[in-house]
Amino acid sequence: MSHTDYGETEAVFTPRPDLPPPASTVGLVGWVRSNLVPDWFNGAMTVLAIIALFMVIPPIINWTLLDAHFVGDSRKACKPNVQIIRDKVTTQGTMPDGSTIEVQATADRIVIPEGVTPNVRWERKMVEGVVRAKGREYAKVVVEKDVVIEGACWVFVGIRFDQFIYGFYPREERWRPTAVIGIGLLMIIYALTDGLPHRGRVAMFLLIPFPVIAFFMFSGGVFGMPHVDNAKWGGLVLTIIISSVAITGALPIGISLALGRRSQMPIIRWFCVLVIEFFRSVPMITILFMALVVLPLFLPAGTSFDQLLRVLIGVTLFVAAYTAEVVRGGLQALPKGQYEAANALGLGYWKMMRLIILPQALRIMIPAIVSLFIGIFKDTTLVQIVGLNDLLTMVQLAVTDAQWIGLSKEGYFFCGFVFFIFCFSMSRYSMYLERKLHTGH
Amino acid sequence: MSDSAADIDVDQSKLKISDEIAIQINAMHKWYGSFHVLKDINLTVNQGERIVVCGPSGSGKSTLIRCINRLEEHQQGQIFVDNVELTNDLKNIDTVRREVGMVFQHFNLFPHLTVLENCTLAPIWVRKMPKAEAEEIGMRFLETVRIPEQADKFPGQLSGGQQQRVAIARSLCMNPRIMLFDEPTSALDPEMIKEVLEVMIQLAEDGMTMICVTHEMGFARKVANRVIFMDQGEIVEQNEPEEFFNNPKSDRTQLFLSQILSH
Numbered sequence: 001m002s003h004t005d006y007g008e009t010e011a012v013f014t015p016r017p018d019l020p021p022p023a024s025t026v027g028l029v030g031w032v033r034s035n036l037v038p039d040w041f042n043g044a045m046t047v048l049a050i051i052a053l054f055m056v057i058p059p060i061i062n063w064t065l066l067d068a069h070f071v072g073d074s075r076k077a078c079k080p081n082v083q084i085i086r087d088k089v090t091t092q093g094t095m096p097d098g099s100t101i102e103v104q105a106t107a108d109r110i111v112i113p114e115g116v117t118p119n120v121r122w123e124r125k126m127v128e129g130v131v132r133a134k135g136r137e138y139a140k141v142v143v144e145k146d147v148v149i150e151g152a153c154w155v156f157v158g159i160r161f162d163q164f165i166y167g168f169y170p171r172e173e174r175w176r177p178t179a180v181i182g183i184g185l186l187m188i189i190y191a192l193t194d195g196l197p198h199r200g201r202v203a204m205f206l207l208i209p210f211p212v213i214a215f216f217m218f219s220g221g222v223f224g225m226p227h228v229d230n231a232k233w234g235g236l237v238l239t240i241i242i243s244s245v246a247i248t249g250a251l252p253i254g255i256s257l258a259l260g261r262r263s264q265m266p267i268i269r270w271f272c273v274l275v276i277e278f279f280r281s282v283p284m285i286t287i288l289f290m291a292l293v294v295l296p297l298f299l300p301a302g303t304s305f306d307q308l309l310r311v312l313i314g315v316t317l318f319v320a321a322y323t324a325e326v327v328r329g330g331l332q333a334l335p336k337g338q339y340e341a342a343n344a345l346g347l348g349y350w351k352m353m354r355l356i357i358l359p360q361a362l363r364i365m366i367p368a369i370v371s372l373f374i375g376i377f378k379d380t381t382l383v384q385i386v387g388l389n390d391l392l393t394m395v396q397l398a399v400t401d402a403q404w405i406g407l408s409k410e411g412y413f414f415c416g417f418v419f420f421i422f423c424f425s426m427s428r429y430s431m432y433l434e435r436k437l438h439t440g441h
Numbered sequence: 442m443s444d445s446a447a448d449i450d451v452d453q454s455k456l457k458i459s460d461e462i463a464i465q466i467n468a469m470h471k472w473y474g475s476f477h478v479l480k481d482i483n484l485t486v487n488q489g490e491r492i493v494v495c496g497p498s499g500s501g502k503s504t505l506i507r508c509i510n511r512l513e514e515h516q517q518g519q520i521f522v523d524n525v526e527l528t529n530d531l532k533n534i535d536t537v538r539r540e541v542g543m544v545f546q547h548f549n550l551f552p553h554l555t556v557l558e559n560c561t562l563a564p565i566w567v568r569k570m571p572k573a574e575a576e577e578i579g580m581r582f583l584e585t586v587r588i589p590e591q592a593d594k595f596p597g598q599l600s601g602g603q604q605q606r607v608a609i610a611r612s613l614c615m616n617p618r619i620m621l622f623d624e625p626t627s628a629l630d631p632e633m634i635k636e637v638l639e640v641m642i643q644l645a646e647d648g649m650t651m652i653c654v655t656h657e658m659g660f661a662r663k664v665a666n667r668v669i670f671m672d673q674g675e676i677v678e679q680n681e682p683e684e685f686f687n688n689p690k691s692d693r694t695q696l697f698l699s700q701i702l703s704h
Contacts, residue, residue, distance in 0.1 A: 342551075347566060
């Protein structure tokens, strides 16, 4: 009789103890192996990336920080305070036919005047140039000369800072937008931090009474605060006003449109489809022009309707249409069983939506909704074409100022930096939320 | 055929049926588009009955029980639950859904709520019960299904069997007079089927009216007082379990039983 050996089996099953993983898969070594050099191709990519970073990062740091000028009250502060002397030098030139010739060229030499600490760095460089030789012909020469290293002139941004932030808001009233945005920001941070008491109430306060308070603070005319016409609102403050109104308005409107689009009632469904498709099919610039030019045609003659308000309505509906489609995607992603379970427990439509469906759909949709909002924050720069002075417009006004001509790099760098700060924080918060909700259940 | 109910004891003396009619279905038809899923269903269920519905897939058994709490709409005939007729009248639908609990194959717990919140949601929002009272009831039914210690976890942290027991507790919190089970153990591992069946048997012993779509024939033999066999949208045969399994009358039933009992 044949007998297969299945090995020895213990009468009592005792699980083996857990062993630590191989050393090459954990810790620093494991991280480097899995992230930097998993194979030769990715290893080569890592090397290339490091070289590229070395080429790009030091010049940026030099320009923005090391060689930059921060202190001063006029453009002079950014001008080199050293003397540049132009020497005549005799050097060898190369003629177009390849022959060499002795020519006179000029070369800059930097001299530090008595008692002056130089405010710039320079380096001695071999610089190629062209000089006239033999009447009409030109010769190529290489001369050694001092070259000033260019740095950013942040003095410009410093002096124009208030305008970048507040636009043409009167100087003595600027505490008002500062207070509103500061308090608003603090409340947003409070409402978004886990574990603090009454977060929900703070959020409700932000959504309902706060915008009204903010409006009166901006606009004035009450409690002895002088009226500030909204044509004077501008800069970063205006960018924040437009984007926060659009975002807070678009979420409820978008959710309603999404629910309406899935409604059983044809009239509601068609209306919602019409609104969504219209606003999604038209570029934002067109919406802005329409809000400005076309909307007054539909209003009774003589009603004047504030320009900023029209823009706000246009932008909000535009964002709402996109939000609606994102939310609809979230609603569709939920398994049918969730609806059935809610129905079977006797929950009506509104309670089911509020307690079961929307909380889950919005969680799924957080990344998409946040990236939509990041996009809209950046798109607010389009309002300049209808004559509103947002941050970018203020920067553009400043760089075309004759006194500061040629400093557009600094202006746009600052503008980009501010947008980056806002968008990057939104993006990080959404990633954090995603992680948290993912592990939550 | 798994028989996870084989070694569970059932106290037959506790299984009582009253004369009161719980569900009455008269000549009911249902179509999905042009597809005739349910054909001339007539069924009367008394309070306290335990009915097992079986049949091949696509035979309409799930659709039948989903019609009883109006997750599906029927197009012809009548359904009365506790003497309330199911029509388009939303009020009637609400009344019926409050009295009828349902347990699904895939549990359908609410993943964003804790186990206890799953249980208290409907009592608080549908029955308008104070939160403390709802939580007390929730904990009581979590004890009934033997997982009170999981109350603060999220459904995703539980095993399939535990999730199904939470789903049963969630339905019980609404204090239903009738429970519908739509293949409650089909998505579970063999080791977990038994823990769910135990809870269902306990419910039967407590006098709950149950209609259960299942392939657990051991459960049917021990707990059901009637087994219904459906095929192609019709009730082909119904009988007491002993008679149904030992002496099936229709050739279709015989074929079905031979297929599911042969392994």
